[in-house]
Amino acid sequence: MVPVPLDGADNPVRVLVVEDEALIRLLISDELREAGFTVIEASHAxxxxxxxxxxxxxxxVFTDVMMPGAMDGLSLARQLLASYPSIPVIITSATLRPPPDGMPGIFVQKPYSADRVIALILATLGRDPSRTSHE
Amino acid sequence: MNDVCILVVESDILIRGPLAAFLRECGYRVIEAASGDEAQQFFASDNCIDVVLVDADAADELGGFVLAKWVRTHHPGVEVTLAGTLSKSVEAARDLCKDGPALNKPYDHHAIHDHIKQLLAARARNKQ
Structure with missing residues (x-):
């Protein structure tokens, strides 16, 4: 595994994956870890x-939209934008298409490939894709 | 230890996340479940789970005790350890666990690692 550097430091990029479907969360989290990211898993917003x-x-933050509880992924993204504007958000959904105006983050359609998500994360953070171990 | 898979069932991300990260650093493959229902989904899809750490106070309908019993019944080859904040609950949980004492919260990550190693060693001995 080749850790993805953050701002030239040795620390890998830390991605918070928010997904209520346990098997989907595990799948993308494992893929991101394989690519060298540090992944924190949250089951809801x-x-x-x-x-x-x-x-x-x-x-x-990489978040699904449709989740149980009082807050969905869009509300989470808006809350993060307001309270933690330095944390970028990538939003994913199988049902939102095309993404509505004012989307509080970058959007990727479900089903997504791990490669697509990794590329989006690196591009969003201004990272060099060649520094990951993901093939 | 990459071939050893630990399923951590804990509803609190502030407990589950650091524990899972620690166990990954120890070399285990770690699956995180936020509820008993999620844990059962992992069992349905992954037959490679070796050890389950279950929060006895799991907040969902299934509950830690019931999940532990379910694992013992349906996956008898899997080691189960219950942990919880209530000593009374932990005492009761011991009836559901085959090996060793249950773990108390707050978790001591190194103690959990030692406990897992003991479980795996005991299992290896039993297979011989």
Whole structure:
């Protein structure tokens, strides 16, 4: 595994994956870890906010839209944009198409490939794709 | 240890995340479940789970105790360890676990690692 550097440091990029479908969350999280990212897994939006509000370090949030609870992925993204504007958000959904105006983040359609998500994360953070181990 | 898979069932991300990260650093493959329902989904899709760490106070309908019993019944080759904040619950949980004491919260990550190693060693001995 080749860690993805963050701002020239040795620390890998930390991605918070927010997805209520456990098997999908595991799949994309494993792929991102294989690519060298540090992945934190949240099963719903409130959990993601709890993690960030507690001081958990996150460089980017990758969130599904349709989730149980009071907050969906779009609300989460808007909340992050308002409270943590330095944390970029990538939003994914199988049902939103095309993405509505004012999307509070970058959008990727489900089903997505891990390669597509990795490329989006690296592009969003201005990282060099050649530094990952993902084939 | 990459071939050893640990399923961590814990509803609190602030507990589950650091514990899972620690166990990954120890070399295990770690699957994170936020509920008993999610844990059962992983069992349905992945037959390679070796050890389950279950929060006895799991907040979902299934509950930690019931999940532990379900694992013991349907996947008898899988080691199960219950952990919880209530000592009474932990005492009761011991009836559901085959090996060793249950773990108390807050988790001591190194103690959990030692416990997992003991479980795996005992299982290896039993297979011989």
């Amino acid at each position: 409130e959990e993601a906010l709890t993690y960030i509000a507690s001081g958990g370090a996150v460089d980017l």
